[in-house]
Amino acid sequence: MKVESLVDxxxxxxxxxxxxxxxxxxxKLTEEEISSRLDISRMPIREAFKxxxxxxLVIRKPRRGVFVTAMTEKDVWEVYTLKASLYELATDQAxxxxxxxxxxxxxxxxxxxxxCFEKKPVDLLRYQDYHWRFHEQIMTISTNTxxxxxxASLHNQVARFSYLSLQDKAHLNSSVQxxxxxxxxxxxxxxxxxxxLMKEHVLMALDVLCDRFEFDDPNSDNAADKMIPGxxxxx
Numbered sequence: 670m671k672v673e674s675l676v677d678x679x680x681x682x683x684x685x686x687x688x689x690x691x692x693x694x695x696x697k698l699t700e701e702e703i704s705s706r707l708d709i710s711r712m713p714i715r716e717a718f719k720x721x722x723x724x725x726l727v728i729r730k731p732r733r734g735v736f737v738t739a740m741t742e743k744d745v746w747e748v749y750t751l752k753a754s755l756y757e758l759a760t761d762q763a764x765x766x767x768x769x770x771x772x773x774x775x776x777x778x779x780x781x782x783x784x785c786f787e788k789k790p791v792d793l794l795r796y797q798d799y800h801w802r803f804h805e806q807i808m809t810i811s812t813n814t815x816x817x818x819x820x821a822s823l824h825n826q827v828a829r830f831s832y833l834s835l836q837d838k839a840h841l842n843s844s845v846q847x848x849x850x851x852x853x854x855x856x857x858x859x860x861x862x863x864x865x866l867m868k869e870h871v872l873m874a875l876d877v878l879c880d881r882f883e884f885d886d887p888n889s890d891n892a893a894d895k896m897i898p899g900x901x902x903x904x
Contacts, residue, residue, distance in 0.1 A: 679703065679713045679714050680720050682707060683703060683714075684726060684828075688832050693737060693879045694737050694740065695736060695737060696737045697735070698734070698736065700714045705852070716798065718735050722735075724825040725826040726738055726825060726826070726828075738826070739763060740830075742879065745875070749827065749871060749874065751876035752823050752827075753867075753868045753871035755820050755823070756807075756868070756870075756871055757867050758816060759804075759807050759859055760811075760855070761849070762811035764815055765858075765860075766810055772855070772856055775855070778803045778811050779848050779879055781795075782799045782848055783845055783849075793841075796831055796835065796841075800831075800835075800844070803848060805817070834874045834878050837862075839871065844870065844874075847866060848870075851863055851867055
């Protein structure tokens, strides 16, 4: 079993705090505060910041420091619509390649998601983790390595927004059902249905975010940046 390094520990904790909203978009992060919070030296924190910057979760500003990446509504719209298309493509490519063993593994992930959903209170973090693993497996099965790499980058950029959307009870309930339906369609080799459900599922999360949450970019005074282009996916 791989031993987690201090850099990995720092990166994992900072990422979790950003996803859960303990650190807000635009907030400055300091090595001193996080070092004290984790009771480790500042060097691993510095390296963790570099890794998180590559993932798109933080941004380093010259002579000012490290800040949690802020995203406008337009940014989120761009990421989610890209995700919808990439996930749809991965599903279409994977459906003819998937083996019985891979179907069993996918089914287990759906079952784990359901178990997290049925817990009181709902285990959202673990649900989100299995949710990502479900989609990641489909991308792996598709054998499209570039698609998988791009999708992982997009996932990291909006993980905190995904966590927010899943706090909507109706959306969470819908998410559980969508993944069961997507699995059933993949198992039945019903490509058009599986692709449609996959795209709907991602765009529904976008709708929830646009309807329920406000976006703000402290680095932009342009109100147009806060507007979502086009129309909502299901509204």
